[in-house]
Amino acid sequence: MLKREYERKKREEQEATAHVFQEFIDTFQNVSTNSKTFIKSGVLYSDKKQIDNVNEVYHPKPLMRHPVAVKNALECATMLKDPKANRNKNEKRISNLELLKEELKQRHSEKDERERLKEQIAMSSPAISYFDGGDPQSTNLFVANLNTSVTESVLMEEFGVFGSLASVKIMWPRGEDKFKNCHTNCGFVAYMSRRDAERALNHMKHRTDMRVGWGKSVDLPPHPIYIPQELLKLYLPPPQSGLPFNAQTNMQVDVNVVDEDLNEILADSVIKVTIPLNKKILTLVNRMVEFVVKEGPLFEAIIMNTEMGNPDFNFLFDNKSPIHVYYRWKLFSILHGESTKHWSMKPFRMFKGGSIWIPPVAPDFTQGMPECLIVKSKNDASKLSDNQCERFIDIIQNLSLKRSAIADAMVFCINHSSAIDDALSIITESLSDMNTKITDKVARMYLLSDVLSNCVRKGIKVNNIHSILDNSIEHLHVYSEQINNEVGKDDFFNKLMRVIRQLDITGMLSEDTIKRAELYFNKNYSTTDGNSSGDEPLDGVKLLKHSLKGSSEEIVLTPAYLKRKQMTMIPKEYFVPSKWDTLDPDEVESQAILSSQLNYLNPSSNEIELKKREEKSKLKRKKDFEIDDSENKKHVTKIRNKHKKSKK
Incomplete structure (x- = not known):
């Protein structure tokens, strides 16, 4: 097209x-046939000679x-x-049908080309590049297929392990993209050095939850936005020791130590010099060193006298502060002819019998993170880092019964499979908390089951899996005794038994653990609500109410499960009978028909006489009633007459 x-x-x-x-x-070029002619005329009132060519046709000279x-x-x-115009008139004109045919052919060829490109992209490496310009100086990484719950702080923690970060940005959806069903985001992570970016790409390109590749190069800021903790320790001063110049020693220092012993301690101590990270303080100290070198110690004494109350000059008085240590070393270095930007890194003793001074390491983030610090972090791969641990604890605290929430937590554990034991210990510890809600307990138990099942399926080694499950069941049993709501307790037991049966299918539970779990969570099904065989049967009481709640369609009837089910069958005495299924003995006795009362089938003469007597008595009572009724009427008429007379 x-x-x-x-x-x-x-x-x-x-x-x-x-x-x-x-x-x-x-x-x-073409001269018009209908051209107008111009005829010359004479000059009016002219004293000169008349022109000879008057009244002749004027022919202008052609333009050269x-x-x-x-x-x-x-x-x-x-x-x-x-x-x-030059086309052959006999040439056959192309019909609309042929034009449509050519257009369809072109569309099919374009479609085949698109399909071929899609196949090439699908077969390519997961670490695709956003920018294939081949810029060898780029320190920017393109990160795709990010979960929508991943934030910029999470990316800092994930990528900051490999070096200092210059920028981190996630391309959040804007405008119409907000209303689209977008399940993933993309972003950029820029390092301060190319070496750190290459190291991060080699470690992160095999991740399944994100895709990492090279991006376009970006301008680097003068100071990084994130510095790894191990790298930051090189530029931070050591903790306060109480010794002069904050000297560090391996021996424990007593406050009441003798001066001779103190000198021995200082001789074996080390003074670490660090450059202040505050640019304002660093400029002030360097300027002070410059003037002291030029003017001498008298200038230093004058400044100390005039700026005694100024907090910016406290480093001149406190010889234990890291800024004073840097000031002393910088003054010593300049006086010995060293440059302001380059100095010797060889340790030295500034005083005879004094401590060993170690020159500072200039913060140069463009050179990359030292490899020794990366190796140190690799050795601790079996443990979650502080940032990862805090993030996982936050995920567990916000865990709910939603499938997506449990799936995200499970994916975190699988992605950090090298530290799976540490992650499982955090989950087990969360189950021991007695102040959580019932739904939170169930969600964490679901998470534990999913993590263990996926570890077994993917062949991830888990140490002490039986002890983890035993401790979790014990914690849940202690927690269940604190539940006062019977309905909530039944639902809690029901969900726990589903998890236990699922773990039993995968073969992660021992027989003792299964029996103990059924003893903890199945005994309450038949003894709650105080129902027993000796209670009065009530209409509408459900048969096997609690045992029916414990059943589920998800049960897999394995031979081992059927054997345990027979051992834990509910006795027949716990069936609550309905009052319509039994008869009250008193009612049966009152309604029973004796053999002597069966004579109504063959009535005798005595019975006939009894019936006649009953009929006579009924007639007599009827006559008496009629007589009484007539007397009552007479009495009523007398009362009415008296009432009329009284009115008159």
Whole structure:
């Protein structure tokens, strides 16, 4: 499509150029047939001689043109002439169907090209490059396929192990991208040196949760935004020892030590000089050294006298501060002819019988992190670093029953498989906390199960796996005794038994652990709510209420599980019968029919006489009632009459 558009524009430009040249030729080459004539006339009131050629036709002289320029213009106009004019009239015109056919062929070829490029990208190395310019000076790394929960501080912790960082940036979605279903982000991590960037790329390119490659080079700041802890120790002063010039010794120093012993201690001590990281203080100290070297110790005494209360000049009075140590060393170095930017790194004694002074290491982050510090961090790979440990603890504290939250925590453990024992110890310790919620306990147990299952599946070695599970079950048992809500306890037991059965399927639980877990979490299913065989049966009571809650469709009926199930079957006495299934003995006795009462099937003469007597008694009672009714009516009429007379 782009090729056809380009050809169309090119053709239009050629047509416009040809039209301009054609107008040029028509104007200056072809003489118009209908040209107007000009006739000369005389001069009015002229005293000079009359011109002889009056009333003659005026023929202007032709304009002189360069023949070479005219020839070139004609050739150019001929070349740019519309090709349609010279086209053969007998040439067959292309139909619309053929044009559509050609367009479809071109589309198919473009589609095949795109598919081929996609296959090449899919088959390429995971460490693709954002910028393939081949810049050997680039210290910027492009990081793709980042989880949306990863922040810039997390990237600092992950990549800062390999050297000082110049910048860290995540390309957060903006505008319309916010409303799209984006599951990953990308970003850039720039180092202060190329060596650190290469080291980080070699270690991070095999990661499964991110893809790392080279990016475009960026401008480096004068000071890094992140310095590794091991590298920072080289530039920071040692802790205070209480000795002059903050001398460091391996012996324990007593406050009431004798001067002779103190001199022996100082002779064996080491004074480490460090350059102040505060640029303002560093400039002040260097300026002070410059004037003291020029003016002598009298200038130093004058400054100490005039700036006694100024906190910026405290380094002149406190000989134990790191700034004073740097001031003393810098003054000694300049007086011995060393440069302000380059000095000897050889240890020396400034005083006879004094401590050994070690010159400072100038912070040069562009040279990269020393390899010895990287090796030290590799030796501790079986342990999580402080930053990684804090991050994992934060993940566990914010853990919920959502699958995504548990999956993110599990991915963190698998990515740090070299320190899997340390990660499992943190999970086990979190299960021992008795102040957490029930849902948090269940979520952490789910996490423990997922991590162990994936370790077994991927062949990651886990030490003392049985002791980890035993301790976790004991902690959960102690925690369950503190739950007062019966419904919450039942749900808690139900979810724990699911996890235990899943671990049993993978073969990570011993028989003793399984029996102890069922003893802890199955005994409450049949004895809660105080129901027993001796209680009064209530209508609507569910049969095997708690045993039914313990069942699940996720149970795998293995032979070992069926054998344990038979051993832990609920006795029949715990079945609560319904009142509709049994009869009350008193009611049965009251409603029982004796054999003597079965004579109604063959009525005798005595029974007939009894019936007649009952009928006579009924008639007699009816007559008595009628008589009583008539007497009552008479009594009522008498009362009414009396009432009428009283009114009159």
